[in-house]
Amino acid sequence: xxxxxxxxxxxxxxxxxxxxxxxxxxxxxxxxxxxxxxxxxxxxxxxxxxxxxxxxxxxxxxxxxxxxxxxxxxxxxxxxxxxxxxxxxxxxxxxxxxxxxxxxxxxxxxxxxxxxxxxxxxxxxxxxxxxxxxxxxxxxxxxxxxxxxxxxxxxxxxxxxxxxxxxxxxxxxxxxxxxxxxxxxxx
Amino acid sequence: xxxxxxxxxxxxxxxxxxxxxxxxxxxxxxxxxxxxxxxxxxxxxxxxxxxxxxxxxxxxxxxxxxxxxxxxxxxxxxxxxxxxxxxxxxxxxxxxxxxxxxxxxxxxxxxxxxxxxxxxxxxxxxxxxxxxxxxxxxxxxxxxxxxxxxxxxxxxxxxxxxxxxxxxxxxxxxxxxxxxxxxxxxxxxxxxxxxxxxxxxxxxxxxxxxxxxxxxxxxxxxxxxxxxxxxxxxxxxxxxxxxxxxxxxxxxxxxxxxxxxxxxxxxxxx
Numbered sequence: 001x002x003x004x005x006x007x008x009x010x011x012x013x014x015x016x017x018x019x020x021x022x023x024x025x026x027x028x029x030x031x032x033x034x035x036x037x038x039x040x041x042x043x044x045x046x047x048x049x050x051x052x053x054x055x056x057x058x059x060x061x062x063x064x065x066x067x068x069x070x071x072x073x074x075x076x077x078x079x080x081x082x083x084x085x086x087x088x089x090x091x092x093x094x095x096x097x098x099x100x101x102x103x104x105x106x107x108x109x110x111x112x113x114x115x116x117x118x119x120x121x122x123x124x125x126x127x128x129x130x131x132x133x134x135x136x137x138x139x140x141x142x143x144x145x146x147x148x149x150x151x152x153x154x155x156x157x158x159x160x161x162x163x164x165x166x167x168x169x170x171x172x173x174x175x176x177x178x179x180x181x182x183x184x185x186x187x
Numbered sequence: 188x189x190x191x192x193x194x195x196x197x198x199x200x201x202x203x204x205x206x207x208x209x210x211x212x213x214x215x216x217x218x219x220x221x222x223x224x225x226x227x228x229x230x231x232x233x234x235x236x237x238x239x240x241x242x243x244x245x246x247x248x249x250x251x252x253x254x255x256x257x258x259x260x261x262x263x264x265x266x267x268x269x270x271x272x273x274x275x276x277x278x279x280x281x282x283x284x285x286x287x288x289x290x291x292x293x294x295x296x297x298x299x300x301x302x303x304x305x306x307x308x309x310x311x312x313x314x315x316x317x318x319x320x321x322x323x324x325x326x327x328x329x330x331x332x333x334x335x336x337x338x339x340x341x342x343x344x345x346x347x348x349x350x351x352x353x354x355x356x357x358x359x360x361x362x363x364x365x366x367x368x369x370x371x372x373x374x375x376x377x378x379x380x381x382x383x384x385x386x387x388x389x390x391x392x393x394x395x396x397x398x399x400x401x402x403x404x405x406x407x408x409x410x411x412x413x414x415x416x417x418x419x420x421x422x423x424x425x426x427x428x429x430x431x432x433x434x435x436x437x438x439x440x441x442x443x444x445x446x447x448x449x450x451x452x453x454x455x456x457x
Contacts, residue, residue, distance in 0.1 A: 014214055014217065014321060014391070015321055015384065015387075016321070017321045017322035017325040017326075018320075018322050019322075020228060020229065020234070020322075021231075021233060021234060021237075021320055021322030021323060021326075022322040022323075022325060022326045022329075023326075024234045024237055024238070024322075025237055025317075025322055025323040025325075025326030025327065026326045026329075026330070028237040028238055028240060028241045028300070029241075029296065029297075029300055029326065029327060029330065031241045031245065032240075032241050032244050032245055032296045032299070032300045033292065033293060033296040033297075035245045035248070035249070036244075036245070036248060036292050036295060036296045037292035037293070037296065040245075040248045040249060040252040040253065041248075041252070041270070041291065041292045041295065043252045043253070043255050044251075044252040044255050044263075044266070044267065044270060046255070047252075047255035047256065047257055047259075048267070050257050051257045054257060
C-alpha cells in the first residue's frame, strides 16, 4: 500500500464527525467523569476539609495557649505590683513607727531631765533655806552670846535684840549680794 | 504494519531523487487504518489514544487521590495543585464557590481529559492529538451543550429559559425580533459549533505543522539537503515546544468557555 492510496481514502469533510469516534469519545470521557466525580474528588475533598479543620484546630489551640500565657503574665504582674505596694507600705509604716518611737523617747528623756533638774533645784533651794535658817539662828545665838559676854549682861530685851541681829544679817546679805554682782560683772 | 501505514508517507523518497516529489501532509494524515475491527466497527488509533487518555487521567488521580492523606505525598501534592487550579482558577472564578462546587468534578474531568488527549501530540510513538479528530471535541462540546440547555430550563423554567436563550428584552423595541434571531442562532448553533471547532482546529493545525516539518526534515535528508533538513528539524522542535503550550491553553479555554456557558444558564438574563 503506498501513500497515494492512503490519500485517496480521504473523501470526507474534516468537520463532519464520524459517529464511532464520537461515541468512543463520550464513553472515554464519562469513564473519567465517573471515577473523578464518584470516588476520587470526594476523596480529596474530604482530606482537604480534614486538613483545614486540623490547621484551624491547631490555630485555635495556639491562640488559647497564647491567651492563657497572657493571662498568667498579667496575674504575675499584678501580684508583683501588689507585693511591691505591700513592701512600700510596710517600709513606710516602719519608718513612721520609728519616728514616733524616737520622738516619744526624746520627749520622755526631756521630761526626765527636766524632772531631775527641777528636783535638784528644789533640793538646793531647800538646803540653802535650811542652811540659811540654821546659820541665822547659830550666828544670832553666837553673836548674842558673844555680845552678852562682852557686855557682861544678858540683853533682856529680846525683841530689840532680835531686831538688831536681823538688821545686821540683812546688811551682810546685801553686801554679799553686791559682791557677787560685782564678781559676775568682773568676769 | 509497515512504516508506510504508520507514517502515511513514502519513506524512500528524498530530495534530489528524480521523480520523487515532496508529499505534504494533509487530511489523509488524520485518517488511520483500523487497528482491528469488530463486525463493522473499526477501532483505530485515535480511539485507542482516547481510552489511553482515560486510563492516564483516572490512573493519575487514582494514585494521587486514591489514598489521600492529610499530609500529602508528592503525587498527591501535584494532583491537588492541578485540582485546585481548575477549581479556583476556572470554576470558582466563573460561578462562585457556592454555585460552582457542584460543577467542579465535571470541569476537572473535562480539563484533564482534554489536556491529555491534546498531549499525545508530542508523545513519541503516539504523536497524534486525539482532539484533532473533530468527533472528540464535538462529543465533549455536546456534553457541555446538553448540560447548558438542561440547566437553563431547570433554573429559569420553560418561558424564562426561552427568554434567556433568545435574549428577550422588551426595552429593545422594534429591533427585538432581529436580536432574538441572532441570539437564538448564537446560543443554539454557533456557540457549540465554535466551542468544538476552536479546540479541533487548533490541534489540527498544530499537528499539521509538526507533521510538515518532520516529514520535510526526512525528505530533505539527502546530500547537501541535510542543511535544510536541520533547519526544518529545528522548526519541528520549536513547534513541539509551542504545541506543549497550546495544548494546555486550549484545554483551559475549552473549560473556561464551558464554565461561562454554565454561568450563563444559571444567571438571569439581562
